[in-house]
Amino acid sequence: MIVPTSGGVPSDARLFELVGDARFVLIGEATHGTHEFYAARAAMTRRLIDGLGFDAVALEADWPDAYRVNRYVRGEEGDTDAEEALRGFRRFPTWMWRNAAMLDFTGWLRARNDRADREEDKAGVYGLDLYSLHRSIGAVIAYLERVDRAAADRARERYACFDHYDHEEDGQAYGLRAAFGAGEQCRDQAVEQLIELRRHAIDYVGGDGAAAEDELFYAERNARTVEAAEEYYRAMFGDRVSSWNLRDEHMADTLDALAAHLGRRRGRPARIVVWAHNSHVGDAAATELGASGETTLGRLVRERHPRRCRLIGFTTWAGTVTAADEWGGPAQLKRVNPALNDSVEELFHDAEQEEFMLTFERGSRAAEALRTPRLERAIGVVYRPRTERQSHYFVARVADQFDAVIHIDETRAVEPLERTARWAAEEPPVTYPSSV
Numbered sequence: 001m002i003v004p005t006s007g008g009v010p011s012d013a014r015l016f017e018l019v020g021d022a023r024f025v026l027i028g029e030a031t032h033g034t035h036e037f038y039a040a041r042a043a044m045t046r047r048l049i050d051g052l053g054f055d056a057v058a059l060e061a062d063w064p065d066a067y068r069v070n071r072y073v074r075g076e077e078g079d080t081d082a083e084e085a086l087r088g089f090r091r092f093p094t095w096m097w098r099n100a101a102m103l104d105f106t107g108w109l110r111a112r113n114d115r116a117d118r119e120e121d122k123a124g125v126y127g128l129d130l131y132s133l134h135r136s137i138g139a140v141i142a143y144l145e146r147v148d149r150a151a152a153d154r155a156r157e158r159y160a161c162f163d164h165y166d167h168e169e170d171g172q173a174y175g176l177r178a179a180f181g182a183g184e185q186c187r188d189q190a191v192e193q194l195i196e197l198r199r200h201a202i203d204y205v206g207g208d209g210a211a212a213e214d215e216l217f218y219a220e221r222n223a224r225t226v227e228a229a230e231e232y233y234r235a236m237f238g239d240r241v242s243s244w245n246l247r248d249e250h251m252a253d254t255l256d257a258l259a260a261h262l263g264r265r266r267g268r269p270a271r272i273v274v275w276a277h278n279s280h281v282g283d284a285a286a287t288e289l290g291a292s293g294e295t296t297l298g299r300l301v302r303e304r305h306p307r308r309c310r311l312i313g314f315t316t317w318a319g320t321v322t323a324a325d326e327w328g329g330p331a332q333l334k335r336v337n338p339a340l341n342d343s344v345e346e347l348f349h350d351a352e353q354e355e356f357m358l359t360f361e362r363g364s365r366a367a368e369a370l371r372t373p374r375l376e377r378a379i380g381v382v383y384r385p386r387t388e389r390q391s392h393y394f395v396a397r398v399a400d401q402f403d404a405v406i407h408i409d410e411t412r413a414v415e416p417l418e419r420t421a422r423w424a425a426e427e428p429p430v431t432y433p434s435s436v
Contacts, residue, residue, distance in 0.1 A: 001364055003357040008040030008314070008408050010357050012047055018359060018404055019052060023259070024301055024309040026274040028281035028402075031336075031379035032093065033322030035414045037314045038101035040406065045273045046108060049123045053271060055262050056124045057109075058255055060276035061097055063225050064135045065089050066127030067218055073109040074122050082106040083417065091131060093381040095322050095331045095416035103417065119210065120266050126258055128251035128274070128297075133174070133229040136222040137162060140193065143219035147204045151196065158189035159226070174233050190230050194223040210265060217261050221254060241293045248280060252300035278313045279378050286400035287376075298401075313402040315377070317349040319411040322423065323383035330422045333413045337385050343375035344398050348407040355408045360399040370399035 003014050010018070019025055025048060029037035048054040059066050065088040071078050072085035079085040082103050089097040106125075113122040137159045144152035162174060174186070197220055205212045228250040235243040255272065262270035274281070280297045284290035290299070298311045318338045322331050339345030348356075360367040376396045377388075384391045398405060416423060 001359045001361060001366065003359060005040075005355050005357050005406060007043065008036050008355055008406050009043045010406075012051060014357070015044060015047060016052060018312075019048065019310055022308050022310045023269055023271050024255070024274065024305055025054070025272075026276065026281040026298055026301060026309065026311050028276060028278035028311070028313045030278050030314050030316055030377060031321045031323070031383075032096050032277060032381045033331075033379070033383075033414050034314075034316060034319070034411045035101060036316070036408045036411045038099065038105075038414055040314070040408075041275050042101060042105040042108075045105070045275075046112075048271075048273055049109075049112070054123065054273055055266065055270045056126055056258065056272045058126045058128050058258060058272050058274045059097065060129055060251070060274075060280060061089065061127040062091065062129050062132035062135065063127040063218075063221055063254070064132050064139045065091070065097070066125055069106060069125045073106060073113055073125055074119075075110070075114060082110065086417070092328050093324065093331065094418065095414065096381065098417045099322075100415040100417065124262075126254075128254045128276070130225050130229045130232055130247060130250045132222075132225060133233065134162065136225040136229070139222040140197070140219055140226065143215060143222075144197075148200070151200065154196070155193055158193045161186040161189060174230070187227075187230050187234070190223075190227040194220075194227050197223050213261075213265070217257075221257065224254075224257075225250075245293075245295050248295055248297045248300065251276075251280065251297045252304070255297070255301070256304065277378070277380065278376075279380075281311055282313055282396070282401040283311060286398075287396040288373075288394050310404070311402045313398070313405045315345050315348060315405060315407045316411040317345050317407075317409045320413040321379060321383055321411075322413040322416060323379060324381055325384070326382060329382075330420055331416050331418075333423050334383050334385070336379070336383070336411075337388055339377060340375055340389060340393065343377060343393065344370070344396075344405075345377055345407075347374065349409055351407075353407075353409070355406070357404055357406045359404045360402070367399040371397050373397055376401075 003010050027041045027044060045057055068088040069085045085106060086098050086103065109123060116122045141152050141155050144155055201216055204216050232243055232246045235246055255274065259270045259272055276297060282296060282298050283302055284294050284296040284299045301309045319336050321334050321336050323334050324331060339349060358366050373395045375393045376398065377392050378394065379392055
C-alpha cells in the first residue's frame with residue numbers, strides 16, 4: 001500500500017495502524033548522515049511515546065554514552081542542557097549522534113519528561129552497541145566505588161590486563177593482538193567480573209528502590225559490554241561475518257535485557273523504538289548477506305518476538321550526506337550519486353513522487369513486486385562514490401527485509417554540532433543539483 005508522508009512521516013492514523021500492538025519498532029536509515037532520516041525518526045518516535053505509550057529509544061550507540069543522555073532526559077543530576085548531555089558521544093563518528101536533529105529530540109524528550117506525573121512515565125534513551133570497552137570498564141569501577149570499595153579494587157585488578165592497549169583506539173589495539181593469541185587472560189577476567197557483579201546484585205540494591213535498581217542495571221550492562229567487546233575485537237581481525245554477528249547479537253541481547261528491566265519497573269511489557277542503520281534493522285534473511293551467514297538485529301528481533309515487532313526502512317535517490325572518506329576521517333558534506341539502474345531507489349524515483357511510505361501486507365501488489373531481488377544502497381559513516389557499486393550496494397528482497405519502507409527522493413546532509421571547516425567548505429551551491 002502506498003501511504004502519503006510529510007517530511008517522511010505518515011499520519012498518526014497510518015503510523016499507529018502499522019505499529020499496532022508491536023512492542024519493538026525498529027526504524028532504520030539508508031545512511032548515517034541524512035537529515036531527513038533523523039528528523040522523521042524523531043517525529044515518529046515522539047508520536048509513539050505520546051500516542052502509544054512507548055517507554056524508551058534504543059540507539060545504535062554505545063551504552064555509557066547513551067546513558068548519559070538518559071540521565072539528562074529523565075531529569076537526573078549532571079548535565080545542564082541537551083548539548084552538554086550529547087558530549088559523551090566522542091568516538092568517531094561524532095556527527096552520528098551529535099547533530100542538530102538529535103539535539104532537538106533530546107531537548108523535546110527532557111521537556112516532555114519534566115511534565116510527567118510519575119517516574120515510570122518518563123521515557124529514556126539507551127545504547128545497544130559494544131565499542132565502549134574502556135569506557136564501560138571505567139563505568140563498572142565507578143559504580144563499585146560507590147557501593148563496594150573492595151569489589152572496586154578487585155575489578156581494577158581484573159581489568160588491568162586491558163591497560164596495556166591504547167585507550168584512544170578503545171578495543172582495536174587489543175583486538176589486533178588478541179587475533180594473534182594474546183589476551184586470553186583478559187577474556188577470563190571480564191567473564192569473572194560479570195559473574196561477581198551479578199552474584200552480589202541483591203546486596204547492592206538492598207532496599208534503596210528503583211533508582212538503585214537502575215544504577216545496578218547500568219553497571220551490569222557495562223560489565224556485559226566489556227565481555228562482548230573483548231570477544232568482538234578478538235574476532236574483528238579474523239572472520240568478518242563472525243564479528244558482525246557478535247555485534248548484532250549483542251544489540252539484540254541488550255534490547256531484550258532493557259525490555260525486561262523496564263517491564264519490571266512498569267509492571268507491564270515495555271515498548272521500545274530502535275534507531276539504527278537499515279543494515280541492522282532489516283531482516284538479513286532477505287539479503288545476499290544473509291545467504292553468506294550474516295544475521296542482523298532485525299532478523300533476531302523477528303525470531304524472538306514474532307508478530308510483536310515492526311521493521312521500517314528508509315531510502316533516498318540522491319542529495320547530500322555527511323560522511324568521511326575513511327574510518328576515523330573528518331566529517332565532510334558529500335554529494336550522493338543518483339541511484340543505480342535496477343536498484344530499489346531508482347524504482348521509487350521513477351514513481352515521480354517526492355516522498356511516500358510503502359507497506360507490505362501479504363498479497364499486496366507492492367509486496368509481490370518488491371519480493372524480486374534488487375540492488376539496495378547502504379551508506380554508513382564512510383562514503384566512496386567512485387566505487388559505489390562495490391562499496392555501497394547489495395541485493396535484497398525489500399518486501400521481506402522490512403514491514404514498510406519510507407522513500408524521500410532527494411535528501412540533505414545531517415548537520416553536525418561541530419561544523420568543521422572541511423564540512424562547511426564543501427557545502428554544495430544553493431542551486432545544486434541544477435548547477436552541476
